[in-house]
Structures are given as structure tokens and as C-alpha cells.
Amino acid sequence: MKTIIKTLVVSLCMISFLSCNAKEKKEIEQLALVETKAHKPNNQFIKVALLLDTSNSMDGLIDQAKAQLWDIVNELSYAKCGDEKPNLQIALYEYGNDNLNSDEGFIRQVLAFSDDLDEISKQLFSLTTNGGNEYCGQVIQTALKQLKWGENNDDLKLIFIAGNEPFSQGKISYQDATKQAHKNDVSVNTIFCGDYNQGIATYWKDGADLSHGDYMAINHNHETTYVATPYxxxxxxxxxxxxxxxxxxxxxxxxxxxxxxxxxxxxxxxxxxxxxxxxxxxxxxxxxxxxxxxxxxxxxxxxxxxxxxxxxxxxxxxxxxxxxxxxxxxxxxxxxxxxxxxxxxxxxxxxxxxxxxQTLESNGLENAMIHAIKTQAKEKKYTW
Known part of the structure; x- marks a missing residue:
């Protein structure tokens, strides 16, 4: 009996050490199984689904995504979950483009979750703008259903949706979609391309609040500025x-x-x-x-x-x-x-x-995304 108790105590310590933010319920379940099932270390992921409006007015947004991808990746590469460095997967959707199938809500999955950074870059550079009709609730719901989000409680699961039309457009309720995201441990972060208060008036902030995500407004037409260095x-x-x-x-x-x-x-x-x-x-x-x-x-x-x-x-x-x-x-x-x-x-x-x-932070896509990611990562005990 003493041997069993000792084994349980040691195993519990291992679970606490290896998990970045293990839930109490999860620990109890693992403890109950520890005599018959060896514990395996978690393999943490930062999963980011990027939903981009590719209607006519969004050329600046797409340019920022292309220009700032690598800075975003670099910032995420510094993240730690305990002593481990989490993996990164990015998925990409476009919506609001008249070239897309109207029966599917003018939505296209460009790329499912992938860690192939060259392929992600390629697909970003393939995006063009045209049209259209932007249905935020439907593209969020589509991303929730189609993507493999996994069930690891330590994973950081994030949706970033960017656009400039009312968040309430379309037959799918954005309230239902964002509440479902929160239920699935996915945060919806909304990026309004335009005036901050206009984004609030057109429900972009409400969409973020319902899933405990962040609301941000950016100047999507601002060209990315670079600082040349001696290195x-x-x-x-x-x-x-x-x-x-x-x-x-x-x-x-x-x-x-x-x-x-x-x-x-x-x-x-x-x-x-x-x-x-x-x-x-x-x-x-x-x-x-x-x-x-x-x-x-x-x-x-x-x-x-x-x-x-x-x-x-x-x-x-x-x-x-x-x-x-x-x-x-x-x-x-x-x-x-x-x-x-x-x-x-x-x-x-x-x-x-x-x-x-640098004297001022840029009001662009990169800073908006990094700020939201770091804020929500703290809740999962991620550090930089």
C-alpha cells in the first residue's frame, strides 16, 4: 500500500511539472489512471486561425499580412510553456470575396492548420481581393467546424478575424458562433479595419467580448515601416x-x-x-x-x-x-x-x-495580433 501511495505522489508531481496549465479535473482523472497508464508529456501548440476579409477594400490588410507574417512568427517563437517551446500551427480563411461560392457564404478555407511556414507564406501571397458580402458569424462557425482544434487544455487556440463591414451580417448569428467558440476554449479576436468607435457600433467588440477575446481597430491602409539595422x-x-x-x-x-x-x-x-x-x-x-x-x-x-x-x-x-x-x-x-x-x-x-x-508602436496587424496573443497566453501560463 505504501508503494502505491508513493507511486501516486511521484506521478502527481510529474503531472504538475509537465503541464503548463493543467486543470484540476484533468489532474484527478490522470491520478486515477496512473497505476495502469504512464503519463506522457503534453505537446503544446499555439493554434491560430486567420480569417481575412478579401473584399475590394481590403488590399491594405492583405499587404500587411504578407509583410508582417515573419515578424509575427518570430515573436511566437520566443514563447514558452514551462520549460518547453510550444509548436505553432496557422490556418487561413478568406471571406467576403465575390469570386467565392455564394452557397458557402463566400468563404474559402485556404489552408487547414499547418506548420509549413513556406506554404503559409505562399497561400498569403496568392490572395486577391474582389467584391463582396462579409459574413463574420458564418466564417467563424466554419472555422470551428472544419479545423482540428484538438483537446489539449494547454493549447492556445485563437481565431483572428479582420474586416470592415458590420459584424452582424449574414444568416449565421455571430453571437451563437462566438459563444460556441468560447465553449470550445477558442478565443475570437476581432480586428476592425477602421475607426475604433465605428467597430464598436458595428458589433466587432461585442463579438470579441462574447468569447473573451480582444477587440482591436487598425489602420489597414498604413504601409508597414521597417527599421534597417547594422546586422x-x-x-x-x-x-x-x-x-x-x-x-x-x-x-x-x-x-x-x-x-x-x-x-x-x-x-x-x-x-x-x-x-x-x-x-x-x-x-x-x-x-x-x-x-x-x-x-x-x-x-x-x-x-x-x-x-x-x-x-x-x-x-x-x-x-x-x-x-x-x-x-x-x-x-x-x-x-x-x-x-x-x-x-x-x-x-x-x-x-x-x-x-x-522605435518611438511609437505601429497601429497595424502585427501589433494587434501579438498584443492579443500575449494577453491570452498569460491565462495558460505561457511566458515570453
């Missing part, structure tokens, strides 16, 4: 070296490594500073490419070099033995780790420099 050129040089550490394999390899280069170009198309921000994202734990890169794939538990087919391998590895391939990939991993560490060190200096140069 930018060096970081971009390291990006070139970083790209050379990727070892593309399999059917998706050639396509994905081309996509990586394409998104580098897209980022540079906005500004050098934006390209730097993307490079910083590529040096973080959130940038994962195990489906097409052998260096990342080697970190996966179910990956085995022995299962690779010759046709899956890049030209430089086709005639190599398994042992030689392992050595080659390991050397690339060491090289990548060194480059990523140097980028992170330079980025710390870059962040301090930018902070010293």
Missing part, C-alpha cells in the same frame, strides 16, 4: 549558407526547395528587413521541413535511412552507402545548427537596435 546584411548572407544545408529528398523535395527560394524572394520583394525577418524565422524551432529535407527528417522517430529509395535521393547521394548518407546528413545538421545559432545571436542585437530606434 541585416550579415543575416542575409547567412541565409544563403543556411539554404545550402537543406538536402531535398522524395517526391516533394524539388518542389519544396523551389518554394523555399520563392518565399525568400517574396519576402525580399517587400523589403530587405522583411527578408531578414524571414531568415530569423528559418533559424527558429518553428521552421520544420521533415517531409522533404533529410536533416529535419532525421529528427523524426519513425524515419529510417534504410527505407530511402535511390530515386528519392538527390544526385549527390544516389551512389552513396547508407553509412555515407548518414555522415553527409549529420555534417549538414552540424553546419545548420552553427548557422542558425549565429543568426539567433545577431537577431538579439538586431531586436535591441530596433527597440532603441
Amino acid at each position: 541585416d546584411d550579415k543575416i542575409l548572407q547567412l541565409n544563403i549558407k543556411l539554404n545550402k544545408t537543406y538536402v531535398a529528398y522524395g517526391y516533394a523535395g524539388k518542389t519544396k526547395i523551389a518554394l523555399q527560394a520563392e518565399q525568400d524572394t517574396n519576402a525580399m520583394g517587400y523589403s530587405q528587413a522583411n527578408a531578414v525577418s524571414r531568415t530569423v524565422s528559418k533559424s527558429s524551432h518553428l521552421y520544420k521541413n521533415s517531409t522533404w529535407d533529410l536533416v529535419d527528417a532525421d529528427k523524426e522517430k519513425d524515419f529510417k535511412f534504410e527505407n530511402l529509395k535511390k530515386d528519392d535521393l538527390p544526385k549527390e547521394l544516389k551512389d552513396k552507402s547508407t553509412a555515407e548518407i548518414k555522415t553527409y546528413v549529420n555534417n549538414k545538421r552540424i553546419e545548420r545548427d552553427t548557422i542558425q545559432k549565429e543568426i539567433q545571436e545577431l537577431n538579439e542585437k538586431r531586436r535591441h537596435y530596433i527597440k532603441s530606434q
Whole structure:
């Protein structure tokens, strides 16, 4: 009996240590099962569903999303849940565009929850504006039903919906949709593109309040401003070296490594500073490419070099033995780790420099999202 009690006490301590914000009920349930079921550490996620109005007047909003994606990702990469760094998944919807199916409420799921940052960037750059009819309640309800939100109480689950028409439009009640979100532990954060008080008058604040989310108003037509730093050129040089550490394999390899280069170009198309921000994202734990890169794939538990087919391998590895391939990939991993560490060190200096140069916070999408995420993350015991 003493042994059982001791086991229960030790197990309870482990649960408390491993959980970022475990509920009391959850602890009791786990405690009851501890004699027959080993506890596994939580694998926390920050899940962000971005619902963007792509009607005619929203070109500025889409531009901000494209220009500020990497800064948002970088800020989220600094988050911690206890001693762990949570994973990030982003989903993307567009609504209010006349090119979309009217039977589905002029709504389209552009991308389900994904940790493929290059694909997320690609889809953002594919968005165009036209029309239309904006049904906020319906797009929120659609995102709640279609996306796999999971049941981990430690996950941070967030919807960000941005637009400029009355929040009450459409046949689906925004009150019902946002209340359901709150019931599902999903916070709805509303971003009105225009005057703060006008957003309140058109129910954008009410939509956020009903799900315990944040209401924000932004100037969506304000161009993103960048602060050039003395570290930018060096970081971009390291990006070139970083790209050379990727070892593309399999059917998706050639396509994905081309996509990586394409998104580098897209980022540079906005500004050098934006390209730097993307490079910083590529040096973080959130940038994962195990489906097409052998260096990342080697970190996966179910990956085995022995299962690779010759046709899956890049030209430089086709005639190599398994042992030689392992050595080659390991050397690339060491090289990548060194480059990523140097980028992170330079980025710390870059962040301090930018902070010293900025006098006012931008009233844009990035700051609105980061403020809301950090506010709600505190309730889940996330820290920065």
C-alpha cells in the first residue's frame, strides 16, 4: 500500500511539472489512471486561425499580412510553456470575396492548420481581393467546424478575424458562433479595419467580448515601416549558407526547395528587413521541413535511412552507402545548427537596435495580433 501511495505522489508531481496549465479535473482523472497508464508529456501548440476579409477594400490588410507574417512568427517563437517551446500551427480563411461560392457564404478555407511556414507564406501571397458580402458569424462557425482544434487544455487556440463591414451580417448569428467558440476554449479576436468607435457600433467588440477575446481597430491602409539595422546584411548572407544545408529528398523535395527560394524572394520583394525577418524565422524551432529535407527528417522517430529509395535521393547521394548518407546528413545538421545559432545571436542585437530606434508602436496587424496573443497566453501560463 505504501508503494502505491508513493507511486501516486511521484506521478502527481510529474503531472504538475509537465503541464503548463493543467486543470484540476484533468489532474484527478490522470491520478486515477496512473497505476495502469504512464503519463506522457503534453505537446503544446499555439493554434491560430486567420480569417481575412478579401473584399475590394481590403488590399491594405492583405499587404500587411504578407509583410508582417515573419515578424509575427518570430515573436511566437520566443514563447514558452514551462520549460518547453510550444509548436505553432496557422490556418487561413478568406471571406467576403465575390469570386467565392455564394452557397458557402463566400468563404474559402485556404489552408487547414499547418506548420509549413513556406506554404503559409505562399497561400498569403496568392490572395486577391474582389467584391463582396462579409459574413463574420458564418466564417467563424466554419472555422470551428472544419479545423482540428484538438483537446489539449494547454493549447492556445485563437481565431483572428479582420474586416470592415458590420459584424452582424449574414444568416449565421455571430453571437451563437462566438459563444460556441468560447465553449470550445477558442478565443475570437476581432480586428476592425477602421475607426475604433465605428467597430464598436458595428458589433466587432461585442463579438470579441462574447468569447473573451480582444477587440482591436487598425489602420489597414498604413504601409508597414521597417527599421534597417547594422546586422541585416550579415543575416542575409547567412541565409544563403543556411539554404545550402537543406538536402531535398522524395517526391516533394524539388518542389519544396523551389518554394523555399520563392518565399525568400517574396519576402525580399517587400523589403530587405522583411527578408531578414524571414531568415530569423528559418533559424527558429518553428521552421520544420521533415517531409522533404533529410536533416529535419532525421529528427523524426519513425524515419529510417534504410527505407530511402535511390530515386528519392538527390544526385549527390544516389551512389552513396547508407553509412555515407548518414555522415553527409549529420555534417549538414552540424553546419545548420552553427548557422542558425549565429543568426539567433545577431537577431538579439538586431531586436535591441530596433527597440532603441522605435518611438511609437505601429497601429497595424502585427501589433494587434501579438498584443492579443500575449494577453491570452498569460491565462495558460505561457511566458515570453
